[in-house]
Amino acid sequence: MKLKIKELYKYLINYTSIKFSDSLKNYNVILDIGCGEGEFISRLAYQYPKKKFIGIEIKYGRILKCLKKARALNLSNLEFVISDATIFIDKALPDKSINKIFINNPDPWPKDKHHKNRLLNSDFIQLLHRKLKRKGNVYIKTDDINYFKYIKVNVNNSNFIKDDTKSYIDSFLPSTKFQEFYKKNNKPIYSMKLLKK
Numbered sequence: 001m002k003l004k005i006k007e008l009y010k011y012l013i014n015y016t017s018i019k020f021s022d023s024l025k026n027y028n029v030i031l032d033i034g035c036g037e038g039e040f041i042s043r044l045a046y047q048y049p050k051k052k053f054i055g056i057e058i059k060y061g062r063i064l065k066c067l068k069k070a071r072a073l074n075l076s077n078l079e080f081v082i083s084d085a086t087i088f089i090d091k092a093l094p095d096k097s098i099n100k101i102f103i104n105n106p107d108p109w110p111k112d113k114h115h116k117n118r119l120l121n122s123d124f125i126q127l128l129h130r131k132l133k134r135k136g137n138v139y140i141k142t143d144d145i146n147y148f149k150y151i152k153v154n155v156n157n158s159n160f161i162k163d164d165t166k167s168y169i170d171s172f173l174p175s176t177k178f179q180e181f182y183k184k185n186n187k188p189i190y191s192m193k194l195l196k197k
């Protein structure tokens with residue numbers, strides 16, 4: 001497995017390098033948190049070649065699929081990181097460095113005893129606020145109504161404002177593997193857009 005990732009190294013971020021945070025300067029930077037197999041962010045990176053896209057995923061098998069997509073498209077504006085999103089965002093990203101953040105179908109952890117594992121807790125939402133530039137947005141989608149309500153409470157306690165305006169990018173958003181699955185099963189999708197004032 002390690003050898004496979006070596007061949008695709010070019011698309012994997014070395015965020016321990018000092019040059020990494022410098023490389024974000026002067027770019028419109030977009031994150032996909034929990035990017036799965038990378039279909040959503042790959043399509044966006046292809047559509048917007050002047051913007052810089054970073055996919056964050058914790059699972060090795062999925063990141064491997066992301067890297068293969070990046071190689072197939074041969075894009076210079078798309079990179080991935082294999083990491084826990086909280087650690088990477090907190091430790092590696094400078095404050096006020098990110099323009100947009102997508103979180104599509106985060107794991108809902110529906111059982112009460114597992115709620116502590118939910119990514120979109122209050123601290124994480126404040127962390128995203130700190131890393132965004134002014135006027136930056138977070139786009140969240142989930143099929144789980146209870147998780148959606150939980151996120152809403154945390155957003156209401158944060159410095160974000162909910163934004164109802166539609167931007168140009170909204171109408172061009174690609175679908176994701178999980179969204180396709182939910183659509184096929186006629187499951188509703190709940191979405192939220194946040195704005196840093």
Ligand SMILES: C[S@@+](CC[C@H](N)C(=O)[O-])C[C@H]1O[C@@H](n2cnc3c(N)ncnc32)[C@H](O)[C@@H]1O
Pocket residue numbers: 033034035036037056057058059062083084085086103104105106107119176177178179
């Ligand atoms: C339900 S899947 C959704 C994948 C993709 N966004 C989509 O919509 O098709 C959730 C993804 O988040 C990843 N994930 C969960 N916790 C994470 C964390 N703490 N840091 C980074 N990725 C995480 C999982 O490995 C999984 O690929």
